[in-house]
Amino acid sequence: MGELMKGKRGLIMGVANDHSIAWGIAQALHAEGAELAFTYQGEAFGRRLEPLAKSVGSDFIMPCDVEDIETVDAAFGELADRWGSIDFVVHAIGFSDRNELRGLYADTTRKNFTHTMVISCFSFTEVAKRAAALMPDGGAMITLTYGGSTRVMPNYNVMGVAKAGLEASVRYLAADYGPRNIRINAISAGPVRTLAGAGISGAREMYNYQQRNSPMRRNVTIDDVGGSAVYLLSHLSKGVTGEIHFVDSGYHITSMPVLDELKA
Numbered sequence: 001m002g003e004l005m006k007g008k009r010g011l012i013m014g015v016a017n018d019h020s021i022a023w024g025i026a027q028a029l030h031a032e033g034a035e036l037a038f039t040y041q042g043e044a045f046g047r048r049l050e051p052l053a054k055s056v057g058s059d060f061i062m063p064c065d066v067e068d069i070e071t072v073d074a075a076f077g078e079l080a081d082r083w084g085s086i087d088f089v090v091h092a093i094g095f096s097d098r099n100e101l102r103g104l105y106a107d108t109t110r111k112n113f114t115h116t117m118v119i120s121c122f123s124f125t126e127v128a129k130r131a132a133a134l135m136p137d138g139g140a141m142i143t144l145t146y147g148g149s150t151r152v153m154p155n156y157n158v159m160g161v162a163k164a165g166l167e168a169s170v171r172y173l174a175a176d177y178g179p180r181n182i183r184i185n186a187i188s189a190g191p192v193r194t195l196a197g198a199g200i201s202g203a204r205e206m207y208n209y210q211q212r213n214s215p216m217r218r219n220v221t222i223d224d225v226g227g228s229a230v231y232l233l234s235h236l237s238k239g240v241t242g243e244i245h246f247v248d249s250g251y252h253i254t255s256m257p258v259l260d261e262l263k264a
């Protein structure tokens with residue numbers, strides 16, 4: 001247990017269960033002394049979150065569905081009432097109709113395109129605006145993205161387009177809030193077996209492929225992502241903003257599959 005986050009308070013959005021990337025981040029922040037609040041989407045997730053939150057010393061959990069802006073306002077209202085100010089936010093939220101996370105991107109419907117964009121991209125901007133209002137002395141926020149934003153991954157489809165928009169939002173928000181010493185960054189995680197990850201057709205093949213072909217020959221864990229999140233949310237990264245930080249065992253630097261016959 002360290003003290004990198006001692007005296008810091010923040011909000012974690014996106015814990016669905018103990019496999020969630022947000023949960024790996026919450027545990028890492030707690031281990032460094034942070035005080036945590038959580039939001040959940042719907043009662044079933046709330047029931048699952050309660051004991052998890054308790055295990056990291058938090059009884060501060062609030063419902064929030066980012067499709068319903070009133071619930072976002074209510075959650076930030078509760079944060080303001082109870083804590084007054086916050087130091088960090090973790091946005092680990094994404095959704096698209098799984099029927100469109102397969103086949104051709106060209107077949108994406110207007111309805112699902114809009115829905116995916118609002119939840120997986122624009123919600124970060126709406127959250128950042130409300131969080132910044134509670135950061136009078138500066139702060140840090142992160143969101144979660146994936147390499148399908150800049151390179152085509154089979155079946156990732158409209159989520160890739162949403163993540164490209166999300167990454168651009170990170171840069172624009174970093175420019176907006178930099179003068180107030182509020183830093184905005186993203187972690188681009190390699191594939192992790194989660195509820196959301198399982199919605200992508202061929203997720204298992206993608207997972208195995210990246211394991212075989214990453215420089216480190218392994219997939220990342222939610223603990224790996226948690227460590228980088230602590231860096232991006234603590235003073236250790238006080239000069240860093242607008243970055244897309246890869247936690248993917250180096251997969252994004254490769255240009256072709258590992259071929260045993262080419263190895264010396």
Ligand code: NAD
Pocket residue numbers: 013014015016017019020021022040041045064065066067091092093094095119144145146188189190191192193194195196197
């Ligand atoms: P997860 O299923 O554990 O978490 C996704 C979360 O999004 C859930 O808690 C869910 O409740 C929340 N969510 C969805 N719609 C919402 C809404 N309308 N309002 C509020 N919350 C909503 O899966 P995860 O993989 O931990 O996903 C977290 C983030 O990480 C997502 O942005 C995802 O795209 C990103 N990511 C995942 C991977 C991966 O391989 N799993 C890789 C890179 C990035």
